[in-house]
Amino acid sequence: MDGGMKRLSAHSPPLRVTLLRGAASLPFVLVWVFATAGPRAIVPVRWGLHLLRGALGMVMIGCFVYGLKRMPLSTAYTLYFVAPLLVAALSVPLLGEHVGPRRWAAIGIGLVGVIVVLRPGVDGLISLPGLMVLLAATAYAVAAITVSLLTRTDTPQAMVVWFLLFMAIGAGLLAIPGWVPLHAGHAGLIAGMGLAGALG
Template identity: 35%
Template sequence: MTDAAAKPPPPPRPAEDPKAALKGVGLMCLAVFLFIMLEMTAKAAADHIPVAQTVWARYFSHLALMTVFLAPRYGKRLVATKRPGLQLARSLFLLTMTGCTFFSLRHLQMVEVTTIGFAAPFFVAALSVPLLGERVGFHRWTAIALGFVGVAIAMRPGLGVFQWASLVILFGAFMNALYLILTRKAKDEDPIVSIYFTSFAGALIMSLIVPFVWVTPSDPMGWVIMVALGLFGGLGHFLLILGHTMAPASLLAPFYYTQLAFSVGVGYAVFGDVPDGFTIAGALIVLASGLYLIYRERKKARA
């Protein structure tokens, strides 16, 4: 082998702008808060419209907002995907995840849905071996195993309070993992096109379903909720993209777990939900495992 000293040194990394990085972190946290507000709105929708109509409103409002703001700039490029089959598969996985999440929110506390939903990164790490050909070492497998232990504690299997809605959101987390893996495979696509395609496909599919379940809201709050679903989702995704243009993903990734704190606060303030010991213990294990998994990913990237 060639001696390491004979290899040319790697090119220096571009210096990060501390102010831009700080703005990126702030935008990431704001985006995560908007996603929690989206879940809060979906949970509140239970008193007004069925689940399928809630999912339709989330996608249709999101699509309308993106079209208004992006169409003048992008035009036909918004749907100019080079991999339509892959984009359609991504959209179906994300749509299924959204339906599972909105359904579970009607039966579980927000923090329970958030905690169990965090199984997605562990599914991604495990599935990256057969689907992406990546190697997962002992440390990452340990973090994955502990993450699933935390999720299992939050689900409380074998106890009287265990609900099958927990299995629904766990399946949703698996669908989210497949969506994220296909997103990696679509890395050669314009991110704006990818996001717009998921909104377009979701709105189109749900528009074929919603006439069979449509319930006209009996009060103005129902209409407000339907618009807010798209507003929170669309603005959250926009800020998420903007944040990643200002700071590297490795810096922003840990702040995604602020969802746990936001879900506890919003759930208590709006619905009076107080998480029990099992949920708190499971959430802390999931948080620690997720952050350690991120740490190992960053260490692997640097190596």
């Protein structure tokens, strides 16, 4: 999926790739929803958190695609590996979870490890693309925290559907200025990206 987004980023701005990512996955997800749970499963309870997740998804995918276009995939992945560490750190102030000294040490070692891995290419860390990938990782971490909150009231089906829908709508509206027609030759790539995204 990320390889597909990188290829599309050579021809489309990040916001349009974000729109395509959400819109292309939605049909596959809806088939899964109707086959396993029915339409009632997607009725949302906490609209505000769904909107927040959609906005965070737009930031996450848009910033990640911006970075992918301008740096090697391996470098982008290395930076993005910060996300799980941020989830653990943010769970303390946002969810009230307890993180013991060992987990804090693991988080610190992980962050140092990311910097060490990037040491041969420090420019990737301090450049705008590198910072955008770090922002994407931060958005991912906050979105993961909202999932923990939504699971108390909403179904997994609702979380996935509204995440994709709000992300696609938001990115689509922002991508309207300067819109150019899609290349017909990218249809298979977009469909494959959508399927890969729907499968997780």
